[in-house]
Amino acid sequence: MGLFFAAVAVAACGGTYPQSALDPSSDFAGRLDGLFMQIFWWAVGVFVLVEGVLLYTVFRWREDPARGRPPEVHGHVLMEIGWTVIPALILVAIAIPTIRTIFLVDRPTADPDALVVEVTGRQWWWEFTYPELGITTANEMHIPLGRTVDLRLRSADVIHSFWVPRLGGKRDVVPGRENQLWFRPDSVGVFWGQCAEYCGTAHALMGLRVLVDAPADFEAWVTTNRSNAARPADSEARAGQGVFMANACVSCHEIRGTGARGQLGPDLTHVGSRLTIGAGLLDNNLENLIRWIDSTQVVKPGTLMPEVDLTESQIQQLAAYLLGLR
Amino acid sequence: MATSEADVGGRAAGEHKQGLYSGGLWSWLTTVDHKRIGVLYFVTGLVFMLVAGLEAQAIRLQLARPEQRLLDPEFYNQLFTMHGTTMVFFAGMPLIIAFFNFIVPLQIGARDVAFPRLNAFSYWLLLFSGLFLYSSFFFGGAPDGGWFAYTPLTNRQYSPGMGMDFYVLALLLSGIGSIAGGVNFLVTIVNMRAPGMKFMRLPLFTWMALLVSILILLSFPPFTIGLVFMFFDRSFGTHFYDAAAGADPVLWQHLFWVFGHPEVYILVLPAFGVVSDVIPTFSRKPLFGYPVVVFSGILIAFLGFGVWVHHMFAVGLGPIVNAVFGGATMLVAIPTGIKIFNWIATMWGGQLRFKPAMLFAIGLLGIFTIGGLSGVMHASPPADLQQTDTYFVVAHFHYVLIGGTVFGLFAGFYYWFPKATGKMLNEGLGKAHFWLTLIAMNLTFFPIHFSGLLGQPRRTFTYAEGLGLDTFNLISTIGAFLFTLAFVPLIWNLWYAWRRGRPAGPNPWDAPTIEWTTSSPPPHYNFAVIPRVDRRDPLWHPHIKPGLGWAGEAEPGGVFPRVQPDDAPEPIVMPNPSYWPLVMALGLSLATIGGLGSLPLVFTGVALALLGLFGWAFEPAEGGH
Numbered sequence: 001m002g003l004f005f006a007a008v009a010v011a012a013c014g015g016t017y018p019q020s021a022l023d024p025s026s027d028f029a030g031r032l033d034g035l036f037m038q039i040f041w042w043a044v045g046v047f048v049l050v051e052g053v054l055l056y057t058v059f060r061w062r063e064d065p066a067r068g069r070p071p072e073v074h075g076h077v078l079m080e081i082g083w084t085v086i087p088a089l090i091l092v093a094i095a096i097p098t099i100r101t102i103f104l105v106d107r108p109t110a111d112p113d114a115l116v117v118e119v120t121g122r123q124w125w126w127e128f129t130y131p132e133l134g135i136t137t138a139n140e141m142h143i144p145l146g147r148t149v150d151l152r153l154r155s156a157d158v159i160h161s162f163w164v165p166r167l168g169g170k171r172d173v174v175p176g177r178e179n180q181l182w183f184r185p186d187s188v189g190v191f192w193g194q195c196a197e198y199c200g201t202a203h204a205l206m207g208l209r210v211l212v213d214a215p216a217d218f219e220a221w222v223t224t225n226r227s228n229a230a231r232p233a234d235s236e237a238r239a240g241q242g243v244f245m246a247n248a249c250v251s252c253h254e255i256r257g258t259g260a261r262g263q264l265g266p267d268l269t270h271v272g273s274r275l276t277i278g279a280g281l282l283d284n285n286l287e288n289l290i291r292w293i294d295s296t297q298v299v300k301p302g303t304l305m306p307e308v309d310l311t312e313s314q315i316q317q318l319a320a321y322l323l324g325l326r
Numbered sequence: 327m328a329t330s331e332a333d334v335g336g337r338a339a340g341e342h343k344q345g346l347y348s349g350g351l352w353s354w355l356t357t358v359d360h361k362r363i364g365v366l367y368f369v370t371g372l373v374f375m376l377v378a379g380l381e382a383q384a385i386r387l388q389l390a391r392p393e394q395r396l397l398d399p400e401f402y403n404q405l406f407t408m409h410g411t412t413m414v415f416f417a418g419m420p421l422i423i424a425f426f427n428f429i430v431p432l433q434i435g436a437r438d439v440a441f442p443r444l445n446a447f448s449y450w451l452l453l454f455s456g457l458f459l460y461s462s463f464f465f466g467g468a469p470d471g472g473w474f475a476y477t478p479l480t481n482r483q484y485s486p487g488m489g490m491d492f493y494v495l496a497l498l499l500s501g502i503g504s505i506a507g508g509v510n511f512l513v514t515i516v517n518m519r520a521p522g523m524k525f526m527r528l529p530l531f532t533w534m535a536l537l538v539s540i541l542i543l544l545s546f547p548p549f550t551i552g553l554v555f556m557f558f559d560r561s562f563g564t565h566f567y568d569a570a571a572g573a574d575p576v577l578w579q580h581l582f583w584v585f586g587h588p589e590v591y592i593l594v595l596p597a598f599g600v601v602s603d604v605i606p607t608f609s610r611k612p613l614f615g616y617p618v619v620v621f622s623g624i625l626i627a628f629l630g631f632g633v634w635v636h637h638m639f640a641v642g643l644g645p646i647v648n649a650v651f652g653g654a655t656m657l658v659a660i661p662t663g664i665k666i667f668n669w670i671a672t673m674w675g676g677q678l679r680f681k682p683a684m685l686f687a688i689g690l691l692g693i694f695t696i697g698g699l700s701g702v703m704h705a706s707p708p709a710d711l712q713q714t715d716t717y718f719v720v721a722h723f724h725y726v727l728i729g730g731t732v733f734g735l736f737a738g739f740y741y742w743f744p745k746a747t748g749k750m751l752n753e754g755l756g757k758a759h760f761w762l763t764l765i766a767m768n769l770t771f772f773p774i775h776f777s778g779l780l781g782q783p784r785r786t787f788t789y790a791e792g793l794g795l796d797t798f799n800l801i802s803t804i805g806a807f808l809f810t811l812a813f814v815p816l817i818w819n820l821w822y823a824w825r826r827g828r829p830a831g832p833n834p835w836d837a838p839t840i841e842w843t844t845s846s847p848p849p850h851y852n853f854a855v856i857p858r859v860d861r862r863d864p865l866w867h868p869h870i871k872p873g874l875g876w877a878g879e880a881e882p883g884g885v886f887p888r889v890q891p892d893d894a895p896e897p898i899v900m901p902n903p904s905y906w907p908l909v910m911a912l913g914l915s916l917a918t919i920g921g922l923g924s925l926p927l928v929f930t931g932v933a934l935a936l937l938g939l940f941g942w943a944f945e946p947a948e949g950g951h
Contacts (some may be wrong), residue, residue: 196715
């Protein structure tokens with residue numbers, strides 16, 4: 001069973017698991033994984049030994065009338081000392097790298113050039129603010145390759161936990177506290193994450209993506225995202241903007257450069273450029289946007305976004321407008 | 327009251343003549359016999375276990391495939407909350423207390439527990455709090471904040487329904503019964519041991535019952551305080567956990583886990599106790615390293631209070647806190663390992679008889695070891711940052727709680743069933759039950775180690791198809807269905823024993839401890855004469871020393887009698903049946919229901935409880951002489 005475990009663990013590094021803790025892609029996650037694998041192999045060793053001895057004992061000493069009544073044995077001091085000391089030594093071997101790693105990962109980053117990102121957990125989505133860059137976005141965090149990011153985690157409502165397994169371990173997002181988490185990614189790509197502390201009805205659907213960009217791509221993303229929203233490109237999108245501004249949408253969402261200044265829901269200034277909508281729930285395309293607006297409570301039960309009473313064509317226009325916000 | 331036979335306890339003698347399982351409803355409502363209360367606990371715990379098991383079935387069905395929408399998310403959240411809460415408080419603990427009730431007085435040579443009416447009171451509170459909790463399904467929905475009920479999710483703002491009120495009130499009510507039970511068994515074991523039954527001669531199961539009683543006494547008060555704070559926050563608008571008012575919601579986590587972790591040992595130490603009695607009997611060898619096994623149990627119980635933060639490594643409490651609690655948690659592995667090695671050493675060189683009780687005991691060794699090893703993995707705080715709140719942890723604690731508690735309790739069930747009923751179970755059905763359970767358990771919980779490490783968080787009603795976790799979840803769901811099927815041979819076996827079970831006799835297993843000297847099922851008064859104990863395994867040494875015999879004999883015989891005499895040589899005083907514990911429990915339960923928002927009901931309930939208390943206080947406790 002231990003070997004089976006190991007085989008699957010190795011197979012799991014293959015990359016078909018976008019949220020795997022066994023496939024680290026940052027210094028931080030790498031340290032956690034290294035420590036885990038160390039403990040894991042100790043555990044495999046103990047597992048094989050204990051289960052082996054157990055099975056041998058059970059087969060070797062099964063009832064056999066020829067042997068007669070077993071002699072009375074009440075204990076053995078040296079053996080007791082042995083199976084106290086040897087496990088203790090193994091635990092010391094685990095404890096030393098553990099404590100070393102604790103004092104690395106449970107402390108703020110020492111990197112003065114770290115990019116600060118403020119992460120706010122909300123029922124049931126994530127807000128990312130870059131104070132140095134003046135950018136606010138939702139559910140998808142872009143970061144540059146090769147630079148440490150320094151996350152400041154806060155909650156707007158209940159406790160959440162920020163978890164992007166391939167980049168960093170969990171860190172709870174607790175009201176009244178500011179927690180920190182840092183990591184330096186070592187490859188570009190899209191990394192999956194999701195809330196890991198039960199936070200209510202839609203907890204399962206509180207996903208996020210971290211996009212690690214090459215430095216030039218990141219600069220381009222920054223430039224785009226600091227600017228105000230794009231103007232609607234065609235008549236349909238213009239009509240969609242009208243729908244947005246005339247309905248409840250404006251009271252919760254902000255679209256910079258327009259009259260929409262709501263602060264309760266995600267900033268939609270560049271929503272069209274995101275990969276997903278609904279906090280990592282659906283691919284971002286016209287069809288899904290329509291579905292999302294039309295039947296929000298079915299797509300994401302419990303979400304605080306109400307289903308606004310719109311006609312089919314209004315929804316169509318709205319979706320076209322939002323998709324154009326790149 | 328007449329003489330001779332009837333002297334066996336006034337009205338209690340009548341109860342005895344009816345037999346342990348006969349008698350009308352009234353006799354069950356007013357019973358203070360520890361054995362009958364044990365049976366009540368057992369049946370109640372088993373029913374709640376089946377209900378919580380069905381909840382788990384529904385959960386696994388929902389998770390069989392990715393992005394399924396069979397169950398409404400809100401209902402799903404209620405199901406996992408109720409599954410955990412029920413398994414811990416209304417299945418695990420009652421089943422354990424059932425064994426304490428039935429077995430501990432027999433193992434120490436006592437005729438009942440120290441406070442028989444308090445014992446009945448504890449049971450009624452358990453039953454009523456469980457029914458109260460489940461009634462929430464009919465009043466706007468069950469609790470849905472998780473069994474751990476973290477604030478602020480569970481405060482009035484984020485959980486406006488009544489579900490969490492049911493949770494808080496039900497656990498406060500059952501907590502009263504648990505604390506009373508802890509007092510009862512502590513006093514019983516300390517004060518009511520037979521002559522010569524020194525602490526270091528106690529059977530291991532009783533030893534663990536003693537430790538668990540202490541754990542209950544020390545761990546439930548902080549939880550109670552936490553629940554009272556939560557009740558005040560929800561009902562009266564106080565701010566014990568309100569970050570906006572300057573308080574810290576993490577306070578609840580500390581109060582919960584400083585209870586919650588010892589609770590794990592409350593659930594698992596009794597199973598260790600069972601195994602420590604079962605393995606020697608079916609190996610025909612005394613327990614290897616008895617004092618070491620006892621002291622490692624004490625050490626586990628002690629360390630249990632110093633490790634609660636390992637449930638909170640991701641909270642961000644800082645490197646020093648995490649290092650200290652990580653280290654303390656790893657220490658638990660040492661006494662646990664010692665127990666496992668001593669059990670194996672007990673079997674070494676023995677004559678192993680693979681009766682169902684022994685199979686479950688060996689199963690515990692094998693399965694619990696896996697849970698222990700994964701436990702060491704998340705004892706390391708950095709590794710736990712990836713594992714906490716994922717299915718890896720779900721796998722871990724099911725290996726511990728099924729591999730430990732459930733296997734241990736099944737071992738105890740097959741071991742003591744003949745004692746409790748006087749009937750033998752069918753061995754083949756018992757073995758089928760064991761193998762099915764073993765296979766199903768591993769099929770259900772082994773795959774989710776992987777799905778957790780590969781990114782599946784706990785308490786999620788679904789998972790994205792893109793995560794690649796389909797296969798693990800599907801296997802787990804199949805395993806869960808097999809697990810339900812595994813209960814069929816158990817139920818069948820009960821039916822079999824009832825209809826066709828062979829008479830057991832006092833000691834069908836050639837076991838060494840004194841509960842096996844009395845008849846099966848034992849008479850109302852357990853022992854016609856109290857045995858005198860001069861060693862740990864008196865029944866294996868019936869003629870070792872002169873002077874050994876029944877306590878109170880004018881001239882002790884030279885032989886330790888293997889079987890109790892039919893007649894009591896002197897009158898036995900037994901407690902009277904009483905309905906006052908039931909009255910008082912009903913009163914407290916009414917007051918609890920009133921806690922949902924009806925002051926008149928609270929007053930009525932308190933008045934009834936006071937009436938019960940007075941009736942109880944002024945009732946003659948003991949009949950006969």
